[in-house]
Amino acid sequence: xxxxxxxxxxxxxxxxxxxxxxxxxxxxxxxxxxxxxxxxxxxxxxxxxxxxxxxxxxxxxxxxxxxxxxxxxxxxxxxxxxxxxxxxxxxxxxxxxxxxxxxxxxxxxxxxxxxxxxxxxxxxxxxxxxxxxxxxxxxxxxxxxxxxxxxxxxxxxxxxxxxxxxxxxxxxxxxxxxxxxxxxxxxxxxxxxxxxxxxx
Amino acid sequence: xxxxxxxxxxxxxxxxxxxxxxxxxxxxxxxxxxxxxxxxxxxxxxxxxxxxxxxxxxxxxxxxxxxxxxxxxxxxxxxxxxxxxxxxxxxxxxxxxxxxxxxxxxxxxxxxxxxxxxxxxxxxxxxxxxxxxxxxxxxxxxxxxxxxxxxxxxxxxxxxxxxxxxxxxxxxxxxxxxxxxxxxxxxxxxxxxxxxxxxx
Numbered sequence: 001x002x003x004x005x006x007x008x009x010x011x012x013x014x015x016x017x018x019x020x021x022x023x024x025x026x027x028x029x030x031x032x033x034x035x036x037x038x039x040x041x042x043x044x045x046x047x048x049x050x051x052x053x054x055x056x057x058x059x060x061x062x063x064x065x066x067x068x069x070x071x072x073x074x075x076x077x078x079x080x081x082x083x084x085x086x087x088x089x090x091x092x093x094x095x096x097x098x099x100x101x102x103x104x105x106x107x108x109x110x111x112x113x114x115x116x117x118x119x120x121x122x123x124x125x126x127x128x129x130x131x132x133x134x135x136x137x138x139x140x141x142x143x144x145x146x147x148x149x150x151x152x153x154x155x156x157x158x159x160x161x162x163x164x165x166x167x168x169x170x171x172x173x174x175x176x177x178x179x180x181x182x183x184x185x186x187x188x189x190x191x192x193x194x195x196x197x198x199x200x
Numbered sequence: 201x202x203x204x205x206x207x208x209x210x211x212x213x214x215x216x217x218x219x220x221x222x223x224x225x226x227x228x229x230x231x232x233x234x235x236x237x238x239x240x241x242x243x244x245x246x247x248x249x250x251x252x253x254x255x256x257x258x259x260x261x262x263x264x265x266x267x268x269x270x271x272x273x274x275x276x277x278x279x280x281x282x283x284x285x286x287x288x289x290x291x292x293x294x295x296x297x298x299x300x301x302x303x304x305x306x307x308x309x310x311x312x313x314x315x316x317x318x319x320x321x322x323x324x325x326x327x328x329x330x331x332x333x334x335x336x337x338x339x340x341x342x343x344x345x346x347x348x349x350x351x352x353x354x355x356x357x358x359x360x361x362x363x364x365x366x367x368x369x370x371x372x373x374x375x376x377x378x379x380x381x382x383x384x385x386x387x388x389x390x391x392x393x394x395x396x397x398x399x400x
Contacts (some may be wrong), residue, residue: 047281076322076334080245113333113392122276133313134276137337162303 003027003193004061006039006053006068010152011153015177016069021185024194025065035060045085046122047134050104060126064119065196067189070122071181073155074144077114078106086154098146100158115143119159133192137185139150141168152176169187201395203227206239206253206265211353212269215377217387223393225265231282235260245283246270246322246336254326262328265396267389271321271381273355275343277314286354300347300358307343315343319359319381323389333392337385341368352376 003025005016013029020027030037039056043049047070072086082089083102090098101158107115119183125133139161147157149169156169156176168176177183203225206215211228220227230237239256243249247270254268272286282289282303290298306314318340325333339359347357349369350391355377368376377383 043279047276051279057351076247076336077331079243079248081250114331116335116388118336131277131314135277135316136318188316 001025002064003189004033004057004064004066005029006037006057006066012148012182013067015180015182016079018177019183020190020193023190023197025030025193026167026195030057033057033061039072041051041084041087042059043070046072046084046120047124047136049084050122051124051126051131051134054124054153055129055131058126064127065132065193066126068124068126069121069185070181071185072117073103073117073119073159075103075107075115075117077110077116095159096154100155101157103116103158104145104147117159119155121181121185123185125189125192133189135185135188135192137181137183137188139168139179139181139184201225202261202264204233204257204261204264205229206257206266206268207236212382215373215380215382215387216269218377219383220265220393223390223397223398224379225393230257233257234324241270241284244269246284246286246320247324247336249284250322251324251326251331251334254324255329255331258326258329258333264327265332265393266326266377268324268326269321269382269385273317273319273359275303275315275317277310277316296354296357300355301373303343303355303358304345304347306355312342317341317343319355321385323385325350325389325392332396333389335388335392337381337383337388339368339379339381339384346394374397 021135039053041049049070050068054066058066072083074083075159076078088094090102117140121137123135142160144158144160148167149157152169159168208230212270239253241249243252249270250268255264258266272283274280274283288294288303290386318338321337341362344358348367350358352369357367359368
C-alpha cells in the first residue's frame with residue numbers, strides 16, 4: 001500500500017511530505033502515477049472537491065490509500081468568495097497575480113474591518129472507493145491592501161497575519177508549514193494515518 | 201444609537217450580552233423592537249444570512265447599529281451538512297432533538313474518523329444599510345454517538361470536545377461562553393465595536 005496524494009501541485013506536495021515526515025509509507029503524487037487524471041473541481045465545498053479527487057483516483061488504485069485535498073480563501077464580507085473558485089477567480093486564464101489583483105480591486109473601498117478572511121484546507125482519505133477520513137484545517141487573517149513577500153503561492157502575498165505583522169508570503173516556509181491551514185489539516189490526517197497503519 | 205442584535209433567540213441573546221459586557225451601548229434584540237420581522241434564511245452561507253438579517257432590520261432602524269448572526273454545524277464527511285440548514289435539518293417541524301437524532305442516524309456507520317465537524321458563527325454589522333464589519337468564529341469537535349448533557353442548545357449534546365472529554369451541552373455555560381464559535385466571533389465584534397464607538 002502506498003499513499004497517493006491526489007495533487008499535481010509541487011508546492012503542495014513538498015509541504016505535505018514535510019508534514020508527514022516520520023510516517024513509514026511510500027508517498028507519491030499524481031505526477032508519479034502511470035495514469036493521468038483531469039479532475040474537475042465542481043464541488044460546492046472544499047470537502048466535496050477533496051473527496052472527489054480521492055475517489056476518482058482510488059477507482060484505479062484500489063490497493064493504495066488516496067488523499068484528496070482542496071483549499072482556498074474565504075473573505076467574510078464577500079459572502080465567503082472566492083471559496084471553491086479561489087484558483088480560477090480571475091477567469092479561465094487565472095494566475096496567482098491576476099487573482100490577487102482582482103481580490104484587491106473588489107476590496108478597494110473596504111477598510112480592515114471588512115477584510116477579515118480565512119484559508120481553509122479540506123482533506124479526504126479514500127481506500128478502495130470508501131471514505132475513511134475527512135477533516136479541515138483553517139487559518140484566519142486579514143486581506144492587506146498591497147501584495148507583500150515572495151514565498152508561498154496563491155493568495156499568500158495578500159493574506160496578512162496580525163500576530164506576525166507579515167503576510168504568509170513573507171513567512172519563511174518552515175514557519176508557514178507550522179501554522180498554515182494545510183499544515184493544520186494534514187497534522188490531523190497524520191494522526192489518523194499513524195493509527196490506520198497500525199490497524200490496517 | 202442603539203445596538204440591535206437581529207435575533208429572537210433568547211439563549212443567543214443572553215450569550216451575546218455577556219460577551220459584550222463592558223461596552224457602553226444600549227443593546228436590544230428583535231423582541232424589544234416595535235416592529236416584527238420574519239427574515240428567511242435563504243443564503244448559501246452563514247455570512248449571507250447574517251448580512252441579510254442585519255440589512256433587513258437596518259432598513260427600518262437606520263440610526264442604530266444592527267448586528268446579524270447566523271450559525272450552524274458542518275460535518276466534514278457529510279459535505280459540510282447540515283450547514284445553513286442546521287436549524288431545519290429534520291424538516292419543517294424540526295426540533296433540536298429531532299435534528300440530533302437525524303444527524304446520529306446519518307453517521308451511524310461512521311467511526312470517529314468520519315465524525316469531525318465544526319461549528320461556525322458568522323457576524324455582520326450594518327449601519328444605515330451599509331456593511332461595516334464581517335467576521336466568523338469557529339469551534340472544532342467530533343460528533344458523538346449519543347447525546348450527552350442538558351446545557352446549551354442545537355447540536356451541543358452531540359458536539360464532543362476531545363480536550364474537555366465533554367460535549368458542549370455538558371460544559372457549564374460560563375465555560376461554553378469562553379470557547380464557543382459564537383464567543384469567538386463576538387469577541388472579534390467586540391473589538392470592532394469598541395473602536396467604532398470611539399470614532400462614530
